[in-house]
Each structure stands twice: as C-alpha cells, then as structure tokens.
Amino acid sequence: MPDDPNVRDRHLRGLDALETAAPSGTDRPTAWRAAARVWAATWPKLAAVVLVVLVWQVVVWSGWRPVYVLPGPDRVLPRLFTELSSAEFWGALGVTMRRALAGFALALAAGVTVGLAVSRFAPLRVAIGSLITGLQTMPSIVWFPIAMLLYGISESAIMFVIILGAAPSIAGGLTSGIDYVSPQLLRAGRAMGLRGVQRYTLLIVPAALPMFVTGLKQGWAFAWRSLMAGELLVVIDQQHSLGWALSQARQFNDAEGLLAYVIVVLCVGVLIDVFFERADRTIRHRWGVTAS
C-alpha cells in the first residue's frame, strides 16, 4: 500500500536518488583530475607562446628590418630577465599598478553610484542611459588633452581619464544586471516580504552579480588601456612607471627595452583577465549555468 509511511518514504528517497545520481557522480574532482584539468588548460597556451616566439624569430632571421630596430627573442628575452631583476623595474611596475588599482577603485565607486541611481530612478535613466552607452565607445585618449588642461601634467589627469574610461562599463554592467533580474525571483521575494535594503542585499545585488562582473571585466580593460595611454602622454618625471620606461626606451632607440616592456604590459593584462575569468567562472558554477 502506498499509504504506509515507510513505503512512501522509500519511494520518495528512491526518486530523489535516481534524479540526482548523475550530477553527484561527476562532481568530485580528485587531486589527479585537478592536475589533469590544469594541464589541459595550460598546454595550448604554452604552445601558442612558443609558436609566437618562433614566428617572431623567423621574421627577424628573414632580415625584414635591421636587428637594432626589430631584435629577436634571443635578445629581448634575456633583456626582459635583466629588467626583472632590477629594482627600478619593480619600482616602475609598482607605480603603474598603484595607479591602476586606485583608478579602478575610483571608477568602481563612481560606476556603482551612477549605475544604482540610473536603475532606481526612471527619469535619470531616460536622461543619461544612452549617454552611458555612448561613453563606453569613446576612445579614452580623446580625454587626455582636456584632462591635461584641467589637472596639468599630474597623476590626477591620468586618474580622470581612467575613471571616464572604466566607470561607464561598470555602471552599464550593473544596470543591465539589475534589469535582467528574473521577474519570478522578484515575485518570490515580494511574497517573502523582502523590501527596502534587504531587497537589495539579499536579492537584487546577488542576482545582478554575473552581469556586474562582466561589466567590471570590461571596465578593467578600459582602465588599463587608459592608464597606458596616460603614462605615455602624461610623463611625470619624478615617478618612473611602465609608461615612462616605454617612452624612455623609445627616446634612446632601445628596441630591446621597448619590446621587453611591451611583453610586461601584455602579461599584466593577461594576469588580471585570468583573475576576472576565475571570478566569472566561480559565479557561473554556483548559479549552475555552466555546461561542464
């Protein structure tokens, strides 16, 4: 008889087990599996780097440009390692990263404030919604002349451009994240009596997080580009930064130094991107929207 509670309980547990067996079976990565995953993610990247270096070397050997203009990896990579062991390099990297983080933090504050305001007040959205989208497509270098007029040759000028470059993407990510919170979840939230601040902290902000992180990632890309452009244009003599090192190398026709610093800038960009990718993937995994 199905009325017997024990029979019913077994029936229910049987169904539960059948319906959840598959995911729990594949969800346990052992150490070996984790290592295999890391390797699977790493070797194509390594292969790509080796390939690029090879092509580069072949171009140099072809004699397309003289070696003092386009040195090969055989000269640039040793130079890169010499730079890496100098205190001056780490000082320059430190200055640049400090600017990047400070600028990004300011852009974050500005972007979140504007994004929340726009999603909260309809007239504000009508007023500046499309302006935010427009600002995202502005090449940040356009702002430098005006930034230098306003702030002179100073770090503030660079910060100004970073904020203008990154904040619109951050604000845009936040507003679209909030816009796309599922109406059904909002309804469930209302039925549970979520309102006021709790509605934001417990429902809207976490629900908007995936798109917000996408906005952050894009904002970072803009901030980093603006910063590099800024350091090349707004050369502050007392503060040696990556941009400063690049412009020094150009002035002294130091092609090896130039290329070494280009590689550094690229690596920093990739590293930060990996960080955002991780954050993105963790969130997607938690939300259950990954395929794997």
Place this chain on the structure above:
Amino acid sequence: MTTTTETLDTGTERARAVEIDQVSKVFGEGPGALTAIDGMSVSVRAHEFVALVGASGCGKSTLLSLVAGLTHPTGGTVDVGGHRVAMMFQEASLFPWLTVGANIEIPMRVNGVPKARRKERVAELLDLVRLSGFARKRPHQLSGGMRQRVALARALAQDADVLLMDEPFGALDAMTRDILHDEIERIWRERSLTVMLVTHNVREAVRLGDRVILLSSRPGRVIEEFTVEEERPRRIDSARIASRAAEITDRLRAEVSRHAG
C-alpha cells in the same frame, strides 16, 4: 452551492481563515481595461484544503496575489484575519546563488530570527520535507520535485499558517507529482495549515481538496463548489476520485465551450 458536511471537527463551526467578499480586480482603465475577477466570494475555514480549478483566464493567480497582499482589489474586500500567508509558485523560484539551507533562511532573515535559531529551523524544515542532508547543496543540483520541496520548506519558514499554491505541481512529471501530493497532504495535516491550491488539473484538485471551487473565465467568477467527502489518504488513480473528477471536468468543459463564440 453545496453545503459542507464535513465531520472532522465533530460539528463545531471552525474559524474562517480567508474571507474573499465580492472581490473584483480590473487591470488597466478605459476601453482597454481587463476584468480579471468579477464579484468573487470565497471563504476558507481554518485548516481547510481548498482547490480552485478553472481554465485559462479565470484569474486564479490574480486571486492568490490578492490574498497574499501582493496586489489590491479594485472592489470588495479580502480578509485574512491576521493570519500569516506564504506562497508557492509553479517554478520553485529559489535563489540560485544560495545553498538550499540559505534559501530557507531568507524569510527568517526578513523576520529577524537570530542565526542559531535559523539553523535549527532549517534542519527541522528540511527534515519535514525529507531533504535532511541537502542543506549545503545548490538548487541546480536538485531535481524539480526536490526544488519544490525546498520551496515548500522556505514557505513554511515564514511561519505562515495559510499556504497559497499557484500550480506548484504543474511542471513536474506524473510520478513526482503523485508523491508530492502525498507529501503536501501529510504536511498540511501535521502543521494544521490552511491551503488554497490553484490548478488546471481537476484530478489533482479532487485528490487534495476538501472542497473544489470551479471558476469561470474572463472574467473569473465562482461557478460552483464541490465538497469532496472521499476519505483520506486518497489515491489519484482510485475510481471514486476519477468519477468525481469527471463530473467536475464536464462542468468545466461546458464553461470553456461558452467561449467558442
């Protein structure tokens, strides 16, 4: 209207939990206005299980929203007499970024229940819906039926004694649905809940309801009430449930045919 002949409470007139009196709900204004509900009166006694059936456009979901206080009637009154009302939907609507346990904690956080007490309650509620040990799972790791049981636990975490269910079994396969019928019946009795269940499924309504209220469509009105005297526990595939359901289905079909134009 059929008068109730239920004898569970040995004849004492039980308190009303929900009183819907001459309620109308109109969406929009002017010539484009849509009357979802027109002069509907339903009263639900405490600890009663009432099933509302009707075709599309009978304002079932609107009615539940009115009882939950999520919207206000255009005319008439809805009185829940100070009872706390919780709601379940067709989708479990769990927050995907939270674990099962944290989802159940949400209503308690709204009500300011201290953390230690919340943990105890989560364990107790998970035990009630037979999902002990699943507190740390995430909703996407569960099946549809399990998610609905979590949603039920979350609704009960509101300390509500009136439970509104908006087609909560509609998206489930038949086997899971049958089991959840047993489960909701058990929990309704154990917790002395008052349940208003909205469904398209007449058999489901007869399987679960003390009373089945048949609604008309566009606008929604009460056509007829049926008292189901069949003893519990019932089986959805029993002959008596089937014949009672057939009777109500005929009535519902007649109503739907009226809209053929």
